[in-house]
Each structure stands twice: as C-alpha cells, then as structure tokens.
Amino acid sequence: MIYPKTLEEAVSKARGFFPLRTRTCFGTVHWWRGRIDQQRTYAAAAESGISQSTRVDLISAMQKRGPRQSNVQQQNAHVERSLHAEASYWRQHGLPPILARVGVERGVQWEKSIVIELSVDFPGMPSIFGELVTQDQRFIAFEIDTMGEVRVERWADVTNVQNLSEQNRGTGVGRGALALRVLRDLNA
Known part of the structure; x- marks a missing residue:
C-alpha cells in the first residue's frame, strides 16, 4: 500500500468518500495524518542517528494517548x-x-x-x-x-x-x- 506524502494528498484521496460516508472520510483523514506523522518521525529518527531501540521507544511513546474522554x-x-x-x-x-x-x-x-x-x-x-x-x-x-x-x-x-x-x-x-x-x- 502506498501512503500519501502530504495531508492534502490524503484529503484528496478521502474526498471521494465524503458525500456517502462522512464518518469514514474524517476517520480516514485522521488515520492518514497519524501515518504521515509516524513516517516523518521514523525519517527524522533515522537522519539524527538514533538507534533502532530508541526509535521504537519514540514511536510507542508517540502512539500512547491519554484517555479519549475526560472524567x-x-x-x-x-x-x-x-x-x-x-x-x-x-x-x-x-x-x-x-x-x-x-x-x-x-x-x-x-x-x-x-x-x-x-x-x-x-x-x-x-x-x-x-x-x-x-x-x-x-x-x-x-x-x-x-x-x-x-x-x-x-x-x-x-x-x-x-x-x-x-x-x-x-x-x-x-x-x-x-x-x-x-x-x-x-x-x-
């Protein structure tokens, strides 16, 4: 699967779903945005010479999110x-x-x-x-x-x-x- 390089490209790919599935469109855009951020983080980590184990820690820390709902x-x-x-x-x-x-x-x-x-x-x-x-x-x-x-x-x-x-x-x-x-x- 080829991932888009920019958010605009992701939005243009997702736009085809917009009239029929609004939820899918927004979910797709957010998914692409997360994937793009992840790819950029991998690239930045590789360029700066960070070891593979540190890269994995960096990505796992980036993926950990707080609670979706506040108490x-x-x-x-x-x-x-x-x-x-x-x-x-x-x-x-x-x-x-x-x-x-x-x-x-x-x-x-x-x-x-x-x-x-x-x-x-x-x-x-x-x-x-x-x-x-x-x-x-x-x-x-x-x-x-x-x-x-x-x-x-x-x-x-x-x-x-x-x-x-x-x-x-x-x-x-x-x-x-x-x-x-x-x-x-x-x-x-």
Missing part, C-alpha cells in the same frame, strides 16, 4: 476554567459601554458582578447578548439591540433554571454552581 472532575475543571477566563477577560478589558450603562440602570454593580457569556454582533441576533451573575448571585440573561436606537430586548432573571447543585449524578457540579464559585473567587 467528571476534569470536565468540571474545564468548565470552571472557561467561565473564569471569560469573566476575567471582561473584568480586565472592560465591558461594551452600552452593556455597562444598561446594567448600571438596572442595579448591577460591575465591580462585584461577572459576565459568564457575552457575544457581540453575531449575525441574526441582537448586537449584544449573553449572561451575567450579579453581586447578589442572580443570573441574568440579556439581549440588547444597538442598531439605531438602543433597545433592551431581554433582561430576565434566569436563576431558577440554573443548575446550582454541587453534586449531580454523572455530571458532577452544575454550571450555575461553578459560576458562583468563579464569582466568589474573583470577588475575594
């Missing part, structure tokens, strides 16, 4: 890190002025509140939309249209639909509880 604690840590990163970003770089003004008008103290999700100018949606946690640990979903006249399309308390549980079977800590942890951490 519940790892998933929770990932969600908490992403919420923390989002909240920290908006605290450090400042909020869009319109959101800051609308929040202050509605009693939000921005120095004690965090934005856990914010999208700006997404096609087909209001100009600013997302979710925040206020100083009194209330979750607010908002949509603000800034085209022409500033119009608040939605400012709703969605605390009741948040998962605030610290222990959920199979999923660990709820997203709402993680957001409250981030709020406490950033306000400390």
Whole structure:
C-alpha cells in the first residue's frame, strides 16, 4: 500500500468518500495524518542517528494517548476554567459601554458582578447578548439591540433554571454552581 506524502494528498484521496460516508472520510483523514506523522518521525529518527531501540521507544511513546474522554472532575475543571477566563477577560478589558450603562440602570454593580457569556454582533441576533451573575448571585440573561436606537430586548432573571447543585449524578457540579464559585473567587 502506498501512503500519501502530504495531508492534502490524503484529503484528496478521502474526498471521494465524503458525500456517502462522512464518518469514514474524517476517520480516514485522521488515520492518514497519524501515518504521515509516524513516517516523518521514523525519517527524522533515522537522519539524527538514533538507534533502532530508541526509535521504537519514540514511536510507542508517540502512539500512547491519554484517555479519549475526560472524567467528571476534569470536565468540571474545564468548565470552571472557561467561565473564569471569560469573566476575567471582561473584568480586565472592560465591558461594551452600552452593556455597562444598561446594567448600571438596572442595579448591577460591575465591580462585584461577572459576565459568564457575552457575544457581540453575531449575525441574526441582537448586537449584544449573553449572561451575567450579579453581586447578589442572580443570573441574568440579556439581549440588547444597538442598531439605531438602543433597545433592551431581554433582561430576565434566569436563576431558577440554573443548575446550582454541587453534586449531580454523572455530571458532577452544575454550571450555575461553578459560576458562583468563579464569582466568589474573583470577588475575594
């Protein structure tokens, strides 16, 4: 069997499967990519004068992969890190002025509140939309249209639909509880 030399060549060979078998196409591309990486590693090892036994160790180490799925604690840590990163970003770089003004008008103290999700100018949606946690640990979903006249399309308390549980079977800590942890951490 002759293996392609580049990823583009592998993709062009796999493209014939695309309309009928999407899964096979992507699996084939990943398989080719792994094979190409393996061939490049063999070539680099041979050129650098590494012994055969070291080459085998190098390849076996390259093929060992971590777990394909994260456990519940790892998933929770990932969600908490992403919420923390989002909240920290908006605290450090400042909020869009319109959101800051609308929040202050509605009693939000921005120095004690965090934005856990914010999208700006997404096609087909209001100009600013997302979710925040206020100083009194209330979750607010908002949509603000800034085209022409500033119009608040939605400012709703969605605390009741948040998962605030610290222990959920199979999923660990709820997203709402993680957001409250981030709020406490950033306000400390």
